[in-house]
Amino acid sequence: MKNVTYGLIIITMILFLGLGFFQSPLLANTENEIEAGEEVLLNITTVSKNQYSMVKSIVLNKHNVEYLSENESEIYKFKYNEDIINNISGRDLFIYSGINNEPWVNDFIAELKKGDLGIINMSRGIKTLTYENGNENPYYWLGINEYKIALYNVKSAIQEKDPKNKSYYEENYTNVINKIEESAKEVKLELEKYKDYTVLTNTNTFDYLLRDLGLQVVNVKKEVTRKNLDEKKLDENKIVFVKEKDPIEIVNIIETKKEDDKVEETKKTNEEKLEVPELEAKKPLDIKSVELIRWDGEKTLVELALSNIKLVTDTLKKLPIVTK
Incomplete structure (x- = not known):
């Protein structure tokens, strides 16, 4: 009889210890769930x-x-x-x-x-x-x-x-x-009418934006001259020239024109014009241009992108619709 009693006591102790052992992780998990549900301030x-x-x-x-x-x-x-x-x-x-x-x-x-x-x-x-x-x-x-x-x-x-x-x-x-x-x-629906038109630009700043709009882009290294158009076989009635407004000069990152560069480029441009004096004199270029903005502290990037898109679209609308 004593053996049975001792056996029951031992079994009871084992069950008690077992419950205690398995309850601790459950309590810890509950605390973790509360922490996971709390609001955080990042x-x-x-x-x-x-x-x-x-x-x-x-x-x-x-x-x-x-x-x-x-x-x-x-x-x-x-x-x-x-x-x-x-x-x-x-x-x-x-x-x-x-x-x-x-x-x-x-x-x-x-x-x-x-x-x-x-x-x-x-x-x-x-x-x-x-x-x-x-x-x-x-x-x-x-x-x-x-x-x-x-x-x-x-x-x-x-x-x-x-x-x-x-x-x-x-x-x-x-x-x-x-x-x-x-x-x-x-905007893209509006630009469908101008898919055969060309954007000339002397900056790479807006390459991503112009690509997203599905426009044909041709880079020129300076201001547009008739020689540029003749070399690339472009119709001036189907061209918009995109420039950057107020570029900021930052060494090795942002390419801008210094004052002495502008003087030199003016000389080169004049020389180019002298190469085809009759052509320039008879028919001066009439190309619509637009200045886009890279940075505006008062606008979000979305607002800036949409503003630049509107500038391009509004300028294209000024061109005649030329059919093939």
């Missing part, structure tokens, strides 16, 4: 104000979002120190454009104390265009399709850090994309 830093606007279009009034540079000149002149490195290292997300838009960023990232910091290159997945010298064209953020990819990268990074509000960010992203596509669709 600290996000972007390099530029334009990137800041992209993030805000996804998070709206959620989270703390800051930027390092107000304009393009500040980006290229930016100098970091130990305080900035420590500050960014303690953030949740650091977002930059990539493709040489921030020439200092690789060295900066190498010095960051990673920890829980998410480092996001917005250009990931973008098919870049190249210059004649083989270097990548960094102005992808001026193109419509490229902007959508960059915004997707931003949205995905935020969703990973705040999965509870994943559908909220998805909805905001979809709203932005729908607005862009609606505006772009209207």
Whole structure:
């Protein structure tokens, strides 16, 4: 009888210990679920104000979002120190454009104390265009399709850090994309009438934007002359000349004309005109031109892209509809 009693006691103790052993993980899991369901406050830093606007279009009034540079000149002149490195290292997300838009960023990232910091290159997945010298064209953020990819990268990074509000960010992203596509669709329908027309340009800044519009683009190295048109067999009645308004000179990144270059180019242009004096005198060029904007601190990148598209479209509308 005693043996039976001792046996029952031992079995009871084993069951008690077993319950205690298996309950602890269950309690821990419950706590994890509560933590996963809590609201999080992300600290996000972007390099530029334009990137800041992209993030805000996804998070709206959620989270703390800051930027390092107000304009393009500040980006290229930016100098970091130990305080900035420590500050960014303690953030949740650091977002930059990539493709040489921030020439200092690789060295900066190498010095960051990673920890829980998410480092996001917005250009990931973008098919870049190249210059004649083989270097990548960094102005992808001026193109419509490229902007959508960059915004997707931003949205995905935020969703990973705040999965509870994943559908909220998805909805905001979809709203932005729908607005862009609606505006772009209207423009492309309008531009169908001008698919056989040509855009001449002396800058590569807007290559992504013009490609997205489906326009034929021909690059010239200087101002348009009749010699340019004759060499390329172009009809001046079917041409728009795209220039950049107020270009900013940044060494090795942005190609602009210095004053002495302008003088030299004027001489060359005059020489070209002298080569065909009768032709120029008889029929001076009458080409519609438009100045597009690369950077506007008062506009988001979407607003800037749509504004540039409207400028191109309005200029094309001034041309006669020439049929074959």
